[in-house]
Amino acid sequence: MLTKRIIPCLDIKNGRTVKGINFVDLRDAGDPVELAEAYVSQGADELVFLDISATLETRGTLIDLVRRIAEVINIPFTVGGGVRTVDDARDLLTAGADKVAVNSSAILRPNLISEMAAQFGSQCVVVAMDIRLLGDKWMVFSRGGTQKTDLEARDWALEVEQRGAGEILLTSMDHDGTKSGFALDITRKISQAASIPVIASGGAGSKQHFLDLFNSDSADAALAASIFHFHEVAIPDLKSMLLANHIPVRV
Amino acid sequence: MITIINYGMGNLGSVLNMCKRIGAPAKVSGDLDEVSAATKLILPGVGAFDNAMKRICDLGLYDVLDQKARFEQIPILGICLGMQLLMEGSEEGKLPGFGWIKGHAKLFPSALGIKVPHMGWNLVKKTRPSQLIDSLDEDSRFYFVHSYFVQAESRWQQLGLILERIWKD
Numbered sequence: 001m002l003t004k005r006i007i008p009c010l011d012i013k014n015g016r017t018v019k020g021i022n023f024v025d026l027r028d029a030g031d032p033v034e035l036a037e038a039y040v041s042q043g044a045d046e047l048v049f050l051d052i053s054a055t056l057e058t059r060g061t062l063i064d065l066v067r068r069i070a071e072v073i074n075i076p077f078t079v080g081g082g083v084r085t086v087d088d089a090r091d092l093l094t095a096g097a098d099k100v101a102v103n104s105s106a107i108l109r110p111n112l113i114s115e116m117a118a119q120f121g122s123q124c125v126v127v128a129m130d131i132r133l134l135g136d137k138w139m140v141f142s143r144g145g146t147q148k149t150d151l152e153a154r155d156w157a158l159e160v161e162q163r164g165a166g167e168i169l170l171t172s173m174d175h176d177g178t179k180s181g182f183a184l185d186i187t188r189k190i191s192q193a194a195s196i197p198v199i200a201s202g203g204a205g206s207k208q209h210f211l212d213l214f215n216s217d218s219a220d221a222a223l224a225a226s227i228f229h230f231h232e233v234a235i236p237d238l239k240s241m242l243l244a245n246h247i248p249v250r251v
Numbered sequence: 252m253i254t255i256i257n258y259g260m261g262n263l264g265s266v267l268n269m270c271k272r273i274g275a276p277a278k279v280s281g282d283l284d285e286v287s288a289a290t291k292l293i294l295p296g297v298g299a300f301d302n303a304m305k306r307i308c309d310l311g312l313y314d315v316l317d318q319k320a321r322f323e324q325i326p327i328l329g330i331c332l333g334m335q336l337l338m339e340g341s342e343e344g345k346l347p348g349f350g351w352i353k354g355h356a357k358l359f360p361s362a363l364g365i366k367v368p369h370m371g372w373n374l375v376k377k378t379r380p381s382q383l384i385d386s387l388d389e390d391s392r393f394y395f396v397h398s399y400f401v402q403a404e405s406r407w408q409q410l411g412l413i414l415e416r417i418w419k420d
Contacts, residue, residue: 096264250372
């Protein structure tokens, strides 16, 4: 049986791990290579690395950082941030990434998803979606959550699947950094509508939140940042707790 | 020395790092002379089946690899799409594979009711002894990320099965 995946996320700005609340108020969370190594030894199932500055000037540094992290980890490694072309994606894969995440560029030019899928296969293409509840609709935001789009979350999820995405990383901006639990309803809705795996992100504050997520069968994986970076929840404890509650996890 | 074949499609960095980690000297190369001289090969690959076969042919690697496999019979490890290429073909594409192993790569049928790509850590059931997998524990987990699976014509050629509710014994 496939296990539910626990995925620490490294948000990177200028070569350091940072973490904010609702996508702003960033604070330093340490050296990404050291964190990555620590997460591997604690039993993380995958690692996600998002370059949130993602400017052209920092591209070279980013590739170097991806290479250094890839050298010290032995779990699947998803890298995203500023990927605009198939060549950008290839550079990351060559540097040691296993999957590449796209967000704003895919909204601007949805064909990027199909191009990447044709070139590297769907299993390699993660579409990250940042969503917020506006009125009674969950809407997709681009450019690190700064720009509202006309896309409804569920529609966009189905479109990216149809275009060849292999996985959806769904982040509720409303929940991000709040430690109030995952956005269960919309995550479950999208997870059930899509036939590709969905990673829930945003809002993890306690072990119970992961259990709620998996018990309600809302996602295939859970991603979190601050609770792991700041040692509020340890991955081994989280996994034992999930296992004790009959959620299949890799230990 | 293991030669990891670079034909422009693969998470080469990841494969090279893993060889380093387990202490296996390895290098990445797409050079025809270097591949011809290789004594052990890894054929990695992420991407679409036809795309991969086409690139291998375009780069002139097809004949070299066929020679290494069929005549020199050196050890070759296919990973992911690289493993699918060892078969006669795939439901994903129209081009023939190398055909060193009889059988095809097939898409997970939707009737299985699992999410595709099959993604995450799963168990593998050993179906026959082999030095490749004998030392592994039965409860070892492997990371899978794929939409197609290989079905060898002869069970004898198969070392293991993904153990999910997928395959009911």
